[in-house]
Amino acid sequence: MCAQTIAPACPHREALRGDGMWVLLSPAAEPGAAEVIRASPRARAVLLAGGTGRSRFGDLLAPGSVAISRQLLLDASRGGGRTYRQPIEYAQPDGAVVCMTSARGLTRCDGGRALLVEIEEQEQGEWLHWEALRSMTVLADHSLWVYDESSDTFGWLDGERLYNGLGPGGSMSLAELLALVHPEDVGRVEDSFWALRKGETEQVDVDFRMQDEHGRPNWLRTLARMVRFGFDGSRRVVGTTTNTTAAVERHQSLLKAHAAARRRGDLVQQLAAAFVAAATEDELTAAILNKVAPAFGGNGTLLAFVEEGRLRVTFGDGIDPALARSLHGLPLDAPKPLTEAIRTGTPLFIATRDDYRRSWPQAHGLLDATAAESFVMIPLRGQGASPLGGWVVTFDRPHDLSNQERTLAGVMADVAGQAWERIRLQSARSELAATVQRNLLPVTLPDALGYEIEARYSPAHQGLDVGGDWYDVVALPDGSTACIIGDVQGHNVQAAALMGQVRTAMHAYAWQEPAPDRVLARTNDLMLQMRLPVFATCLYALLTPDGRVETARAGHVPLVHSARSGARVREYPGGPPLGVLARNTFPVSAFALAPGDLLTLVTDGLVEGPQLPVDTGLAAVCDTTSRLRGAPLARIADALMTQGGDSLTGHVDDRALLVVRRRRG
Numbered sequence: 001m002c003a004q005t006i007a008p009a010c011p012h013r014e015a016l017r018g019d020g021m022w023v024l025l026s027p028a029a030e031p032g033a034a035e036v037i038r039a040s041p042r043a044r045a046v047l048l049a050g051g052t053g054r055s056r057f058g059d060l061l062a063p064g065s066v067a068i069s070r071q072l073l074l075d076a077s078r079g080g081g082r083t084y085r086q087p088i089e090y091a092q093p094d095g096a097v098v099c100m101t102s103a104r105g106l107t108r109c110d111g112g113r114a115l116l117v118e119i120e121e122q123e124q125g126e127w128l129h130w131e132a133l134r135s136m137t138v139l140a141d142h143s144l145w146v147y148d149e150s151s152d153t154f155g156w157l158d159g160e161r162l163y164n165g166l167g168p169g170g171s172m173s174l175a176e177l178l179a180l181v182h183p184e185d186v187g188r189v190e191d192s193f194w195a196l197r198k199g200e201t202e203q204v205d206v207d208f209r210m211q212d213e214h215g216r217p218n219w220l221r222t223l224a225r226m227v228r229f230g231f232d233g234s235r236r237v238v239g240t241t242t243n244t245t246a247a248v249e250r251h252q253s254l255l256k257a258h259a260a261a262r263r264r265g266d267l268v269q270q271l272a273a274a275f276v277a278a279a280t281e282d283e284l285t286a287a288i289l290n291k292v293a294p295a296f297g298g299n300g301t302l303l304a305f306v307e308e309g310r311l312r313v314t315f316g317d318g319i320d321p322a323l324a325r326s327l328h329g330l331p332l333d334a335p336k337p338l339t340e341a342i343r344t345g346t347p348l349f350i351a352t353r354d355d356y357r358r359s360w361p362q363a364h365g366l367l368d369a370t371a372a373e374s375f376v377m378i379p380l381r382g383q384g385a386s387p388l389g390g391w392v393v394t395f396d397r398p399h400d401l402s403n404q405e406r407t408l409a410g411v412m413a414d415v416a417g418q419a420w421e422r423i424r425l426q427s428a429r430s431e432l433a434a435t436v437q438r439n440l441l442p443v444t445l446p447d448a449l450g451y452e453i454e455a456r457y458s459p460a461h462q463g464l465d466v467g468g469d470w471y472d473v474v475a476l477p478d479g480s481t482a483c484i485i486g487d488v489q490g491h492n493v494q495a496a497a498l499m500g501q502v503r504t505a506m507h508a509y510a511w512q513e514p515a516p517d518r519v520l521a522r523t524n525d526l527m528l529q530m531r532l533p534v535f536a537t538c539l540y541a542l543l544t545p546d547g548r549v550e551t552a553r554a555g556h557v558p559l560v561h562s563a564r565s566g567a568r569v570r571e572y573p574g575g576p577p578l579g580v581l582a583r584n585t586f587p588v589s590a591f592a593l594a595p596g597d598l599l600t601l602v603t604d605g606l607v608e609g610p611q612l613p614v615d616t617g618l619a620a621v622c623d624t625t626s627r628l629r630g631a632p633l634a635r636i637a638d639a640l641m642t643q644g645g646d647s648l649t650g651h652v653d654d655r656a657l658l659v660v661r662r663r664r665g
Contacts, residue, residue, distance in 0.1 A: 025115040062089035076103035147237040182209035219248040289316030298393040305389035322369035341377035348377040351400040374399040381417040440500040446475040450545040454637040469656040482510040485601040486538035516552035520586040527579030535577040547593040562598035567622035595664040605655040
């Protein structure tokens with residue numbers, strides 16, 4: 001060959017030195033198929049193992065450099081004699097060897113073309129630095145790519161295959177690439193490329209999704225910048241892309257776990273608050289059935305109370321009715337997990353149906369009654385020795401509670417048990433209070449000559465549910481009727497007892513000397529003499545059969561008079577509350593009732609509170625009695641009690657009223 005004679009006329013005479021490492025390649029339509037037509041002694045010894053047969057250049061390379069070498073040879077064949085350089089890995093028995101490799105086109109003596117590939121063996125800083133950066137990028141699972149604006153070609157240089165199987169050496173247009181991006185992310189990726197190409201930013205960092213060749217979605221992160229290669233070269237966007245799917249999924253998993261934990265924490269907080277706030281068995285039952293299962297990630301809750309040694313069961317959504325039937329009425333000593341949890345006060349955690357069968361071989365009826373896969377049995381733990389009850393949380397999949405969840409189950413058992421004991425105690429106290437109240441207030445109202453009378457009382461919903469409000473109706477020997485309504489300070493047993501004493505005293509005084517001012521004055525003196533530690537307000541109205549009304553009050557809200565012309569508050573002067581000052585006087589006011597007229601006597605709990613000024617409350621009484629003046633008296637009394645509810649007054653207080661109507665004819 002001309003290259004062997006090194007004729008002076010050959011332009012590559014100086015290139016083919018006897019020393020160094022180089023190979024001469026034949027041109028080929030596909031650069032990867034270029035064959036070695038000559039090699040230096042060093043190259044023959046190292047790369048060709050001393051052989052003289054022809055070999056394809058691609059066969060000498062490590063797999064990771066096949067694509068990048070193809071690009072190198074392609075550039076050299078089109079470069080018009082320019083030299084192109086690239087770090088290349090060569091296959092060797094003891095591992096790949098990295099060398100900076102240059103390539104350029106030559107004209108042979110016979111006019112043909114060839115490619116001269118020179119391999120630099122010395123670890124020069126220039127190419128060692130470049131190759132180290134490339135190697136570390138590849139080791140970090142980054143893809144190296146370049147986008148050529150002039151040819152609209154997006155190609156990979158090295159690294160992982162990320163985009164639909166496109167890897168090193170492959171290329172596609174930007175439009176083809178964007179077509180593979182998730183539709184929701186296309187705009188963000190496209191905007192990033194245009195920002196670089198317009199010079200609006202020097203580099204971009206963009207995350208997006210793309211399916212791989214198997215249709216699996218991948219999260220990718222691309223770092224890119226615009227670079228010009230050579231002063232007269234074209235602009236190219238170069239960058240790295242890495243698959244961040246694992247990191248994104250891990251992050252999303254952590255976010256979901258955090259959100260689930262936060263949601264569960266909120267549910268637990270709501271559950272505890274509901275337990276503490278529950279005032280009745282129904283409220284506690286609703287809290288357990290509706291909030292317990294979500295707090296533990298379950299799908300249903302069954303609740304059982306112990307009554308006379310047996311379970312009384314109720315259940316919510318997600319519980320098979322057959323499961324409830326299998327437990328309802330069960331004796332507390334039955335060999336079942338729920339009864340054991342209740343007896344021992346220790347929660348039981350059953351992760352799978354197989355675990356249940358192993359632990360409870362004689363109690364398979366529960367499994368036959370439900371399709372649930374996992375169970376938690378939580379007792380209601382109180383302070384007393386008697387078992388209270390418990391609940392079952394079911395799961396539609398195997399579920400083993402974490403240590404934190406198990407601790408939480410124990411805490412909920414304590415809180416719910418304390419709530420149930422408090423409710424039972426409150427129920428017993430309320431029943432006692434109702435009995436006390438029934439005994440202190442009139443059982444029936446006497447017949448009043450010439451009048452209809454209705455009375456109502458509603459206790460305060462706190463403490464013992466008994467208070468100091470009272471009313472009384474006294475049929476007097478002369479045919480008159482005394483209507484009395486009052487309020488002893490306090491909402492407890494002491495207030496109720498003192499109320500009973502005051503009511504009894506006023507009843508006796510009215511029978512002896514019914515004048516309003518005298519009854520109030522004598523009661524005031526009695527309270528001061530007894531040194532009662534409370535005071536009382538009172539309104540006393542004496543009604544004669546002919547419709548005359550004489551009234552006096554001691555610190556009490558005035559009465560309301562409803563006539564044909566309308567309703568109004570009878571705001572007359574009064575005296576101070578009873579039991580405060582000695583020798584008080586209580587002015588008497590008088591007026592007449594026409595047939596059909598109404599008198600309404602109320603306590604302040606009906607017309608006054610933090611959200612209801614007394615004037616507004618009395619105005620509402622006027623409105624109701626005026627509107628319903630001709631209705632049955634019981635209906636009017638019920639309407640008045642309804643309008644004085646806690647939601648209107650803004651507080652819980654006992655309430656009492658007397659509604660009086662003069663009969664017609």
